[in-house]
Amino acid sequence: MNTNDEHSVKQPLRFVQSVTIFAVIIAILLLTILGWGAQPHIPLLTATVAAGCLLLLFGQSWNLVERALIKGLQASVMPALLLSLIGILIAVWMMSGTVPTLLVYGTSWFQPQWFTISALLLTVIVSMFVGSSVTTVGTFGVALIGMSNTMGVHPAIVAGAVVSGACFGDKMSPLSDTTNFASAVARVSIPDHIRNMTKTTVPAFLITCIAFLFFGSSAQSNMDQLLSMQQDIRSVFHIHPLTLLPLAVVLIAAFKRLPIIITMLLGIGSGLLVTALIQGDVNVPQWMEVMQGGFQGSFQMEEVSRIVNRGGLQSMTWAISLIAIA
Numbered sequence: 466m467n468t469n470d471e472h473s474v475k476q477p478l479r480f481v482q483s484v485t486i487f488a489v490i491i492a493i494l495l496l497t498i499l500g501w502g503a504q505p506h507i508p509l510l511t512a513t514v515a516a517g518c519l520l521l522l523f524g525q526s527w528n529l530v531e532r533a534l535i536k537g538l539q540a541s542v543m544p545a546l547l548l549s550l551i552g553i554l555i556a557v558w559m560m561s562g563t564v565p566t567l568l569v570y571g572t573s574w575f576q577p578q579w580f581t582i583s584a585l586l587l588t589v590i591v592s593m594f595v596g597s598s599v600t601t602v603g604t605f606g607v608a609l610i611g612m613s614n615t616m617g618v619h620p621a622i623v624a625g626a627v628v629s630g631a632c633f634g635d636k637m638s639p640l641s642d643t644t645n646f647a648s649a650v651a652r653v654s655i656p657d658h659i660r661n662m663t664k665t666t667v668p669a670f671l672i673t674c675i676a677f678l679f680f681g682s683s684a685q686s687n688m689d690q691l692l693s694m695q696q697d698i699r700s701v702f703h704i705h706p707l708t709l710l711p712l713a714v715v716l717i718a719a720f721k722r723l724p725i726i727i728t729m730l731l732g733i734g735s736g737l738l739v740t741a742l743i744q745g746d747v748n749v750p751q752w753m754e755v756m757q758g759g760f761q762g763s764f765q766m767e768e769v770s771r772i773v774n775r776g777g778l779q780s781m782t783w784a785i786s787l788i789a790i791a
């Protein structure tokens with residue numbers, strides 16, 4: 466056995482040493498994140514450095530510490546790649562009109578006489594394909610709550626429907642950064658993670674739907690705000706059923722149980738095809754700019770702008786760096 470191998474032999478930590486390292490990590494995270502309100506990246510990096518120093522102090526070799534760091538980084542490569550592809554996919558689906566078409570069709574199917582259940586289902590659709598419950602609540606949610614005042618439905622009931630739908634859609638969306646982060650930390654695939662969540666979330670969602678069927682119905686029909694959103698979207702995109710082709714491709718690939726990376730690439734490729742054929746945009750340099758920085762369109766309504774102007778590789782750098790450090 467050579468010298469490097471001898472120094473790489475792992476010396477088991479004592480119980481007190483293990484508890485000390487754990488306590489230091491927890492103390493750093495509690496002080497910085499909860500106490501000072503810091504973003505988690507630097508506190509996690511600080512905790513990692515502190516844990517490494519304690520390991521060296523307790524007699525562990527640098528080779529072992531370095532090997533553990535490299536192993537952790539290797540485990541984050543696949544989740545980071547998936548998040549990168551998801552950011553690109555969201556931007557391409559915005560540019561191709563896939564998500565805007567879903568928004569137009571979803572608001573067209575809105576039934577005022579069943580106001581709260583329609584609000585619930587609409588926010589589920591928006592949140593699932595946008596991948597953000599906060600954005601959904603802050604845009605479509607605010608619009609729906611505003612509509613409730615003119616339709617004789619109590620705003621608190623509509624707010625409950627909006628928050629419930631947005632949280633469910635975000636939780637079950639493969640485009641959500643929190644869903645991807647949770648699956649990365651738990652070391653499980655995204656489909657398995659979502660499948661496991663359905664055991665608790667779907668029954669709760671069905672009970673919620675039944676409840677909102679009996680609360681918050683309206684005999685009035687004031688759809689002005691949703692119609693304005695539709696017109697704003699139509700002014701930028703060519704709304705056509707064929708723009709939903711990328712969604713169909715991804716669903717078929719998922720049904721065929723193709724690898725998630727291949728599924729994402731097929732979704733991106735079909736989205737670019739729709740962008741060229743349906744939207745008439747063949748500016749490849751602009752495509753690359755959108756995939757890098759996200760889609761940026763000109764809309765009159767701030768609610769539409771906040772929903773559609775998103776995505777891109779750079780939008781995922783916060784989550785990617787967090788996974789790499791964690």
